[in-house]
Amino acid sequence: MLYAQTPAHEKRRLLRERLASGELLRLPGAFNPLSARLIERKGFDGVYISGAVLSADLGLPDIGLTTLTEVAQRAGQIARMTELPAIVDADTGFGEPMNVARTVQTLEDAGVAGLHIEDQVNPKRCGHLDGKEVVDVSTATQRIRAAADARRDGNLLIMARTDIRAIAGLDAAIDRAKALVDAGADAIFPEAMKDLREFEAVASALDVPVLANMTEFGKSDLFTVDQLRDAGVRMVIWPVSLLRMAMGAAERALDTLNADGSLDAQVGAMQHRADLYELIDYSGYSRFDAGVYDFTIEK
Structure with a gap:
């Protein structure tokens, strides 16, 4: 009745434990708290909270129009309704490094188990659209360093997303990912990979978990869980799928x-x-x- 019985710090600890085991975790995107409960009931490993879904739910395009307050409120509503860990899309962190730090602590208070900060310029755009721009490596790493330093629960998963593959190629994406890990990222979200070979290359180059985004109508083919596991991926999200179906x-x-x-x-x-x-x-x-x-x- 009411909300989940598992406290947020325990969800974070269990997420870290499962990631350390090397298994692949499946996190469908919840478009509201009720769908998060359904994801749990169907036996998935976690819940993903997509920025694109949140903005679409408000009738807005995914171009950085949503605010930290809106994201934190919906993230908290979803996270408290399920025993599963929830990972939320924190876009570019909603500002400069100090804003990123505030974003992390606000989302931590909302009860999420993890979040990701991306390296696009602000305002951002959907990661599978053309015309993206990314910040320089110094700005990108400052965001992640601020995020890692700001968390109070050491088990809060700080993930770095990089969109540089579509702009400068795979080698640039691997170099950027390594720099983000050095800055404190616990996991890497390489956006818009072209094929399984690219996922495998990123996973092989890093010693942290890699996440795959299996969004429909995007740059990547819709690979199966088994294919992604064999490529070294440790988390997979279907961010907008349930909203599209609904x-x-x-x-x-x-x-x-x-x-x-x-x-x-x-x-x-x-x-x-x-x-x-x-x-x-x-x-x-x-x-x-x-x-x-x-x-x-x-x-």
Whole structure:
């Protein structure tokens, strides 16, 4: 009932422990707290909170328009609803190194297990679009150093994302990743890799976990978990997939309502009310309510 029982510091410790084991962790993107609970119920290893999803949910493009307050609020709502560790997209850190430090502590307070800071210029844009620009290596490493220094829980995962592959090639991405690790990054998110060979090259060059972004309609093919594991990847996210599926279903429902005047033809595709009640633990709330109000006073 209500929120997760596992405290944030324990989620962080367990995430670190699992990453150290060398296994590959699967983190689908949650577009709201309820979908995070569904991800947990289906047996995944963690929850990813995408900046692109958060901005889209607000009706905005993913070009750096969202604020730290908006990201922290939604991250906290999602993280507290699941026993799984949550990793959040912190964009460029929302400003200069001091802002990055504040971002880290604010998101730490929100209960996330990890976050990533990227090396794009501010305002950023979606990592799988053309026309990106990245900052110089000094600015990129300053962001990561500030993030690592600012955390109070040493188990908070500080991940560095680099978008330089699409601009300067694979070798530049590996060099940038090494510099980011030296600055304090616990893991690397190399964005928009071309193929499995590139993922393998990055993973082989580093001694920290590497994350793969399996977003649809992007620069990378949609590799399987087994393919990515064999390439040395240790985390994989599907950041926008559930939102895309949900919006696709919503559009089909609205088309049906326009065409038929009723959603009778779509009922079979809906989540049943009983399944929703089970997912939100409706019975738990009823038991709590009964325990509070249905009592007798002994005389």
